[in-house]
Amino acid sequence: MADSSKPEPKRPAVLGNTVTRDQPPVVLVLGMAGSGKSSFVQALTAHLHKSRNFPYVINLDPAVRKVIFPANIDIRDTVDYKKVMHDYQLGPNGAIMTCLNLCCTRLQEMIGLVKKRSTEFPVCLIDAPGQIEAFTWSASGSIITDSFASTFPTVIAYVVDSARSTNPTTFMSNMLYACSILYRMKLPFFLVLNKSDIVDPAFLEKWMKDYEELGTSIEDARDAYINNLTHSLSLVLDEFYSTMTTVKVSSRTSEGMEDVMAAIEKCKEEYFEKYQPAFNELLKERLEKDVQQASDMLDKVNVTERNPQVVEEEEAMEDE
Amino acid sequence: MKYAQLVIGPAGSGKSTYCAAIQKHGESTERFVQVVNLDPASEVFNYKCAFDVRDLISIDDLADDEDETLSTMGPNGSLVFCMEYIANNIEELEQAIDAAEDDYYLFDCPGQIELYSHMNVMRTIVDALKSWDFNICAVFLLDSQFMVDVDKFMAGALTALSTLMVLECPAVCVLTKMDLLKSEDRERVEHMLNSEMSTLLNENPPSAFSSAYRKLSEKIASVMDSYSMVSFQPLDLQEEESISDLLLNIDNAIQYGEDADVKDKFPEEVDPEDDTGEW
Numbered sequence: 270m271a272d273s274s275k276p277e278p279k280r281p282a283v284l285g286n287t288v289t290r291d292q293p294p295v296v297l298v299l300g301m302a303g304s305g306k307s308s309f310v311q312a313l314t315a316h317l318h319k320s321r322n323f324p325y326v327i328n329l330d331p332a333v334r335k336v337i338f339p340a341n342i343d344i345r346d347t348v349d350y351k352k353v354m355h356d357y358q359l360g361p362n363g364a365i366m367t368c369l370n371l372c373c374t375r376l377q378e379m380i381g382l383v384k385k386r387s388t389e390f391p392v393c394l395i396d397a398p399g400q401i402e403a404f405t406w407s408a409s410g411s412i413i414t415d416s417f418a419s420t421f422p423t424v425i426a427y428v429v430d431s432a433r434s435t436n437p438t439t440f441m442s443n444m445l446y447a448c449s450i451l452y453r454m455k456l457p458f459f460l461v462l463n464k465s466d467i468v469d470p471a472f473l474e475k476w477m478k479d480y481e482e483l484g485t486s487i488e489d490a491r492d493a494y495i496n497n498l499t500h501s502l503s504l505v506l507d508e509f510y511s512t513m514t515t516v517k518v519s520s521r522t523s524e525g526m527e528d529v530m531a532a533i534e535k536c537k538e539e540y541f542e543k544y545q546p547a548f549n550e551l552l553k554e555r556l557e558k559d560v561q562q563a564s565d566m567l568d569k570v571n572v573t574e575r576n577p578q579v580v581e582e583e584e585a586m587e588d589e
Numbered sequence: 590m591k592y593a594q595l596v597i598g599p600a601g602s603g604k605s606t607y608c609a610a611i612q613k614h615g616e617s618t619e620r621f622v623q624v625v626n627l628d629p630a631s632e633v634f635n636y637k638c639a640f641d642v643r644d645l646i647s648i649d650d651l652a653d654d655e656d657e658t659l660s661t662m663g664p665n666g667s668l669v670f671c672m673e674y675i676a677n678n679i680e681e682l683e684q685a686i687d688a689a690e691d692d693y694y695l696f697d698c699p700g701q702i703e704l705y706s707h708m709n710v711m712r713t714i715v716d717a718l719k720s721w722d723f724n725i726c727a728v729f730l731l732d733s734q735f736m737v738d739v740d741k742f743m744a745g746a747l748t749a750l751s752t753l754m755v756l757e758c759p760a761v762c763v764l765t766k767m768d769l770l771k772s773e774d775r776e777r778v779e780h781m782l783n784s785e786m787s788t789l790l791n792e793n794p795p796s797a798f799s800s801a802y803r804k805l806s807e808k809i810a811s812v813m814d815s816y817s818m819v820s821f822q823p824l825d826l827q828e829e830e831s832i833s834d835l836l837l838n839i840d841n842a843i844q845y846g847e848d849a850d851v852k853d854k855f856p857e858e859v860d861p862e863d864d865t866g867e868w
Contacts, residue, residue, distance in 0.1 A: 334661065407600075
């Protein structure tokens with residue numbers, strides 16, 4: 270080893286491209302099953318169509334029977350959920366996971382398609398699979414998110430079903446899950462309180478502003494240990510809400526869609542302020558590690574001279 | 590008293606494998622563990638099943654149903670339908686399990702978070718088990734490969750909390766598949782398990798993300814430090830010791846074996862007159 274110094278990384282971005290401000294935001298729509306993700310995507314698409322500002326829409330749910338919005342890319346064209354279930358002898362959960370894994374193998378093509386059109390649309394919407402853990406607690410989910418986040422300013426819209434959240438325990442559990450997604454994905458995040466035509470989400474906003482109110486709503490029917498815990502948790506969530514943008518929408522009456530667009534713009538700014546630097550750091554770290562690994566491997570490769578006679582003897586011994 | 594572990598966790602976290610391993614471990618330690626499958630959409634598993642809920646109702650039953658609204662339901666809708674059916678017919682489950690005093694059960698549950706937070710079904714089942722004299726401990730499994738840095742670790746703890754706060758029963762969180770981690774990741778995870786969260790936060794190199802959410806992280810850390818409900822236990826199924834350590838903790842939570850009779854291991858008394866030294 271003549272030169273022990275590390276080779277300098279010459280290519281600054283091998284894994285991703287530099288994300289610039291003129292690129293349109295990508296919105297990843299997440300939420301628990303039945304919270305109305307697809308309807309929200311549909312309503313937002315319809316709203317944008319009205320002003321002839323056509324968005325780019327991707328459906329990532331392989332198990333959905335009918336896509337209710339005009340999808341530009343549909344995962345069901347790439348993988349056949351029923352066939353995967355049959356061919357690999359999988360149950361519904363396993364099949365969704367496998368479909369996402371298969372989709373990952375073609376992810377670069379998908380991103381390439383979006384990138385090619387990126388000057389033509391104001392925003393790209395991605396409807397995630399109904400089973401939320403299939404996306405948040407799987408390797409393919411993070412590969413998809415990271416790949417988009419390295420190409421476009423990507424933000425997350427977390428859809429909450431206001432009608433089901435009238436139970437304070439449900440609401441709290443849902444918010445903790447949202448918080449866990451924030452920590453796992455590390456992307457700008459906004460909450461969509463959906464179905465405002467059924468229940469006015471004002472009570473949720475009240476809970477968000479005043480954690481003691483939520484605390485007392487929960488405390489009525491519970492024992493002391495859990496009470497203590499929920500109290501501490503409401504303190505955690507209080508901090509969570511103070512950093513979050515929240516919008517009230519109704520996918521049925523398309524009320525609040527302008528607010529959604531404003532929230533997306535705000536999150537896009539956040540992406541450049543907080544997330545891009547962090548992401549670039551990570552990229553640099555990974556690159557250095559790769560280069561280090563490559564040079565380690567190179568060190569192991571040596572050209573040696575063999576003595577032909579010894580080789581012959583060895584071979585003769587092996588033959589015996 | 591009867592004893593039960595409620596095995597919960599997202600798809601792919603290793604619930605069925607865990608059940609099989611505990612059952613096998615029980616065979617060698619003289620503990621008869623019965624496993625009940627509670628997931629109507631479950632696939633192949635390799636434990637001996639005392640009762641399979643799919644005998645009561647399964648996703649496939651719906652697909653073959655004459656009623657078109659049932660047979661064309663998506664995966665999520667049919668799971669919810671099945672679980673609600675079970676919750677409404679809980680007596681059938683009681684009869685099918687037919688547990689006797691001092692029995693030890695594992696319940697292999699479905700992982701979907703909605704069943705816990707949005708619907709009452711899992712809570713109904715837990716309450717029913719309690720009323721049948723079961724001491725229950727929820728065992729929340731998470732795949733350790735998704736927990737290799739401090740932020741992801743917190744994400745995992747929050748996921749566990751969002752489920753466990755609904756169930757209101759003693760709980761143990763477990764990091765599965767420790768044997769599959771790379772050695773450097775394994776060291777890091779073990780370090781996180783052995784330290785207080787608030788100390789870890791300070792060790793974490795500052796980034797744009799961590800400074801933006803500094804206050805939030807601190808509050809989460811203080812909850813994790815003060816409630817043992819969200820302290821994780823590593824589990825390596827290759828090592829018997831790792832399994833018995835975990836079981837010890839769970840047994841503590843459900844008071845298993847505390848009122849068991851003392852087992853007399855001495856040989857029965859032999860009458861000295863009969864003992865002539867000849868056989």
